[in-house]
Amino acid sequence: MNTWQRFKNSYLFYSFKQDSIAIGSFCVLSVLVVISILAPVVAPYNTYDTATFDILDAETPPAWMETGNEKFMLGTDIQGRDLLSTMIFGLRVSLIIGIGAVLFQALLGIIVGLLSGYFGGKLDAFLMRVADIQFSIPYLIVAIFTSAIFKLAFGVGRWEELAVPLLIIIIGMSEWPKYARTVRASVLGEKNKEYVEAARVIGLSRWQIIFKHILPNTLTPVLVLSTIQVANAVMSEAALSFLGLGMPITKPSLGSLIRSGFEYIFSGSWWITFFPGVLLVIFILVVLLLGDWLRDVLNPKLYKG
Amino acid sequence: MVAFIIRRIIQAVIVMLVISLVGFSIQHQIGDPVRDLVGERVTPAEREVIRDRLGLNDPFYVQYFRFVKKACQGDLGLSFFYKKPALEVIVAKAPATIELVIVTAIILIVVSIPAGIYAAIYPKSWFSRIVMAFSTIGVAIPVFLTAIAFIYFFSVELNWLPSYGRGETVNIWGWESGFFTWDGLKHLVLPSVSLSSIMLPLFIRLVRAEMMEILETEYIKFAWAKGLRRERVWFIHAFKNTLLPVITIFGVELGILFAFTILTETVFQWQGMGFMFLEAVERSDTSLLVAYLVVVGVIFVVVNTLVDIVYGFVNPTVRIAGTK
Amino acid sequence: MHHLLEVKDLEVKFALRFGELTAIDGISFTLDRGERLGIVGESGAGKSVTGFAIINLISKPGYISGGKILFEDQELHRLPEEEMRAIRGNRISMIFQDPMMTLNPVLSIATQMAETVLAHQDVSKADALDIALEKLKKVHIPSAEKRLRQYPHECSGGMRQRIVIAIALLTNPALIIADEPTTALDVTIQAEIMDLLLELCESEKMGLILITHDLGVVSQITEKIAVMYAGKIVEAGSTQTVVQDPRHPYTQGLIKALPGSLQPGSRLNQIPGMMPNLTEIPPGCAFHPRCKISDSICSMEVPALISKGQQDRMIACHMVK
Numbered sequence: 001m002n003t004w005q006r007f008k009n010s011y012l013f014y015s016f017k018q019d020s021i022a023i024g025s026f027c028v029l030s031v032l033v034v035i036s037i038l039a040p041v042v043a044p045y046n047t048y049d050t051a052t053f054d055i056l057d058a059e060t061p062p063a064w065m066e067t068g069n070e071k072f073m074l075g076t077d078i079q080g081r082d083l084l085s086t087m088i089f090g091l092r093v094s095l096i097i098g099i100g101a102v103l104f105q106a107l108l109g110i111i112v113g114l115l116s117g118y119f120g121g122k123l124d125a126f127l128m129r130v131a132d133i134q135f136s137i138p139y140l141i142v143a144i145f146t147s148a149i150f151k152l153a154f155g156v157g158r159w160e161e162l163a164v165p166l167l168i169i170i171i172g173m174s175e176w177p178k179y180a181r182t183v184r185a186s187v188l189g190e191k192n193k194e195y196v197e198a199a200r201v202i203g204l205s206r207w208q209i210i211f212k213h214i215l216p217n218t219l220t221p222v223l224v225l226s227t228i229q230v231a232n233a234v235m236s237e238a239a240l241s242f243l244g245l246g247m248p249i250t251k252p253s254l255g256s257l258i259r260s261g262f263e264y265i266f267s268g269s270w271w272i273t274f275f276p277g278v279l280l281v282i283f284i285l286v287v288l289l290l291g292d293w294l295r296d297v298l299n300p301k302l303y304k305g
Numbered sequence: 306m307v308a309f310i311i312r313r314i315i316q317a318v319i320v321m322l323v324i325s326l327v328g329f330s331i332q333h334q335i336g337d338p339v340r341d342l343v344g345e346r347v348t349p350a351e352r353e354v355i356r357d358r359l360g361l362n363d364p365f366y367v368q369y370f371r372f373v374k375k376a377c378q379g380d381l382g383l384s385f386f387y388k389k390p391a392l393e394v395i396v397a398k399a400p401a402t403i404e405l406v407i408v409t410a411i412i413l414i415v416v417s418i419p420a421g422i423y424a425a426i427y428p429k430s431w432f433s434r435i436v437m438a439f440s441t442i443g444v445a446i447p448v449f450l451t452a453i454a455f456i457y458f459f460s461v462e463l464n465w466l467p468s469y470g471r472g473e474t475v476n477i478w479g480w481e482s483g484f485f486t487w488d489g490l491k492h493l494v495l496p497s498v499s500l501s502s503i504m505l506p507l508f509i510r511l512v513r514a515e516m517m518e519i520l521e522t523e524y525i526k527f528a529w530a531k532g533l534r535r536e537r538v539w540f541i542h543a544f545k546n547t548l549l550p551v552i553t554i555f556g557v558e559l560g561i562l563f564a565f566t567i568l569t570e571t572v573f574q575w576q577g578m579g580f581m582f583l584e585a586v587e588r589s590d591t592s593l594l595v596a597y598l599v600v601v602g603v604i605f606v607v608v609n610t611l612v613d614i615v616y617g618f619v620n621p622t623v624r625i626a627g628t629k
Numbered sequence: 630m631h632h633l634l635e636v637k638d639l640e641v642k643f644a645l646r647f648g649e650l651t652a653i654d655g656i657s658f659t660l661d662r663g664e665r666l667g668i669v670g671e672s673g674a675g676k677s678v679t680g681f682a683i684i685n686l687i688s689k690p691g692y693i694s695g696g697k698i699l700f701e702d703q704e705l706h707r708l709p710e711e712e713m714r715a716i717r718g719n720r721i722s723m724i725f726q727d728p729m730m731t732l733n734p735v736l737s738i739a740t741q742m743a744e745t746v747l748a749h750q751d752v753s754k755a756d757a758l759d760i761a762l763e764k765l766k767k768v769h770i771p772s773a774e775k776r777l778r779q780y781p782h783e784c785s786g787g788m789r790q791r792i793v794i795a796i797a798l799l800t801n802p803a804l805i806i807a808d809e810p811t812t813a814l815d816v817t818i819q820a821e822i823m824d825l826l827l828e829l830c831e832s833e834k835m836g837l838i839l840i841t842h843d844l845g846v847v848s849q850i851t852e853k854i855a856v857m858y859a860g861k862i863v864e865a866g867s868t869q870t871v872v873q874d875p876r877h878p879y880t881q882g883l884i885k886a887l888p889g890s891l892q893p894g895s896r897l898n899q900i901p902g903m904m905p906n907l908t909e910i911p912p913g914c915a916f917h918p919r920c921k922i923s924d925s926i927c928s929m930e931v932p933a934l935i936s937k938g939q940q941d942r943m944i945a946c947h948m949v950k
Contacts, residue, residue: 524732526688526725527732528733530684530717530725531717532718532719534748537744545736
């Protein structure tokens with residue numbers, strides 16, 4: 001049987017088919033991801049190109065309202081950009097940062113966890129001490145602080161250029177301990193199993209054992225953790241942008257859009273905050289639901305009625 | 306047991322030193338104490354003189370020790386914007402944040418415990434299902450969105466509650482309190498409810514999960530077999546057992562709550578420490594930033610250490626593991 | 630003749646996701662005041678469920694689907710919850726298996742004892758504590774006053790089980806149901822606890838239903854015995870006769886499997902196979918796949934539990950005359 005057939009017959013797929021929430025979430029998520037990848041093609045306007053918009057169009061309400069304009073389905077923001085397009089590009093930015101940050105944390109955390117768990121001793125004590133110290137400070141504060149410092153250090157101009165990779169690093173750095181701890185716990189559990197002994201007896205090098213044998217067995221919790229972490233990363237990025245410490249208004253993410261729209265709620269332009277907000281919530285919700293389902297499915301202990 | 310406490314305290318001190326090092330490095334690289342002291346209109350020559358006098362040309366570690374010494378004495382530098390000692394500025398703003406956190410904590414306890422217990426005892430009731438659905442969705446909504454939504458509905462549309470600031474405050478021995486005036490209390494409502502909305506889903510689920518687990522235990526079955534009244538079984542036998550894990554998590558989450566005050570204070574322009582922090586960022590007021598880091602760092606470390614020690618007292622197995 | 634407890638054709642089912650499972654399939658037995666009955670069988674045979682069924686405490690999704698339970702001429706299975714509550718812990722007490730898990734770790738012994746009295750009798754707290762003290766002494770716990778103020782984790786396993794027994798005695802019940810009371814204890818403590826139970830039943834004239842898989846324990850203190858297999862009683866009678874002269878093939882296998890009857894060094898006698906999962910009970914006699922003397926009728930017809938030969942000796946087997 002090839003891989004596709006094995007997958008179709010697997011318990012994972014079976015349970016997925018049974019769970020309508022999982023199916024629904026997956027569909028919504030796929031749509032969102034596809035849209036954001038194809039942003040330049042799908043969005044009505046390219047909002048990064050300053051030639052396509054005009055400040056005179058600013059604050060136009062959604063098309064179905066009285067003073068709306070058909071050109072702008074969901075209205076425009078304070079700079080005259082089409083809200084729908086900006087949202088799509090914003091989702092894309094949020095996704096890039098979210099997934100990037102998670103890859104970063106995962107990479108860092110997994111390596112630390114593997115080394116710490118396998119080698120133990122002083123290395124383990126030291127690394128876990130560092131993780132503990134970082135754990136005692138809430139990740140959001142770390143992120144907020146780090147971006148504040150970077151912003152001050154780099155100045156506004158350079159910040160705008162470097163925002164995306166910097167945010168990836170910042171959010172990545174703030175949460176790696178979670179991966180490290182999880183992987184370490186798994187490694188400690190696997191270390192004493194027979195297949196590791198067997199591998200050693202055959203004469204495999206330490207690195208081969210760690211990466212080719214132990215690592216795959218620690219991946220289940222990592223997978224579950226990653227879904228939650230993507231949601232968290234996107235939320236962190238939105239929070240940072242909302243505070244003005246994240247994506248700048250010229251290349252806005254959903255958080256920045258919400259920030260820019262916030263002041264205008266009082267004058268009645270509610271849509272600038274509303275639609276990006278709804279999109280953000282839907283995205284996070286869908287990721288979390290899938291994560292929940294994944295966790296339930298992969299955890300044999302939870303097979304309760 | 307004593308060994309455990311000492312270990313925790315040593316760990317706390319190390320963390321604080323790390324924080325102070327980070328803070329100082331920031332000060333050193335980005336800060337400009339000369340400007341903080343005398344403003345911007347000084348000639349380069351005068352600058353050099355002042356720099357020397359302030360000891361700014363000394364080696365890193367000398368300056369660092371000076372920093373730590375001054376910090377222990379309560380001197381965290383001068384705020385450029387406020388033209389006052391940074392510590393003084395923070396302390397003046399602290400009551401706003403603390404009161405907000407207290408009210409939020411009260412809301413959390415008063416709502417999550419009954420809701421969690423009810424949802425555990427009657428998991429299939431429609432109330433429980435609604436509560437759980439809300440929890441699931443609630444986790445996905447960032448706090449600032451909830452805050453904005455609240456402002457929109459209760460302030461802009463309905464005009465029931467104020468949308469920014471603290472309202473009238475009463476000065477009690479230097480503590481600006483919003484508890485003692487109706488206006489102050491009205492201003493507290495939306496921010497604290499928004500803030501609690503982050504943690505509420507988590508706590509309700511936690512209480513519910515703990516309670517459900519406990520309701521399955523042998524001793525609860527035995528309590529039923531003894532023919533005790535339902536209320537007694539639920540509230541005296543079951544509930545007491547949920548307290549330990551719930552309290553521990555509460556202690557930890559309190560720190561995170563603090564982090565979220567920054568977001569909430571921003572939305573409501575609540576003149577607390579979090580809002581002050583963001584203003585300091587915008588104004589490049591480095592001393593204030595660093596002072597904030599140190600103060601908040603100290604608060605976290607102290608709270609975490611206390612929680613750990615209390616937990617160690619209550620849970621014997623942790624003590625033994627900690628002395629290895 | 631009125632028995633203290635009469636169980637007739639009791640049926641208990643569990644409503645599970647994929648269908649209904651019959652945990653107890655029509656069992657009947659009686660118990661008189663001061664009598665001691667042992668219900669024996671392997672794990673999964675339905676013994677514990679029987680105990681819980683009597684006081685209507687079966688965990689969901691289980692429920693009593695048929696039969697009658699008569700206690701002091703009251704139909705227990707029909708009683709509304711409030712009245713049932715008045716009987717639980719009052720007229721019928723239950724002792725569980727693991728005293729470590731039975732006592733609530735965060736409440737003091739005094740609280741856990743006094744509350745039982747206060748739940749059923751209209752007395753003051755001080756009086757309740759006096760009664761508690763008295764019962765603690767009855768179960769031979771030294772320094773009883775000190776114990777009252779302690780918490781469960783401060784007492785040893787044997788001590789805890791004695792406390793649990795004391796709790797069961799608080800209201801001078803007519804019947805005690807003991808579900809594997811000694812399984813979680815050391816062998817030496819087991820003997821002590823069993824002796825204690827015997828002594829108490831005789832002196833207080835209480836009925837005892839001892840649910841266990843341990844034949845040794847059962848032969849020590851019970852007068853009657855009922856052997857359960859896959860939700861049914863397959864043999865019943867006086868303990869002495871059943872243990873010395875088992876007739877049902879399953880009972881015979883159980884007795885033979887006891888190591889005591891063997892020469893040192895020889896192999897243990899096992900009954901081949903395993904008791905079936907309650908979702909997959911074989912047709913006819915549930916034991917027939919493992920039975921050496923089974924015949925074609927055994928796989929078709931369910932044997933009834935009827936008296937064969939001596940009085941009070943009931944056997945459910947086609948092959949025994």
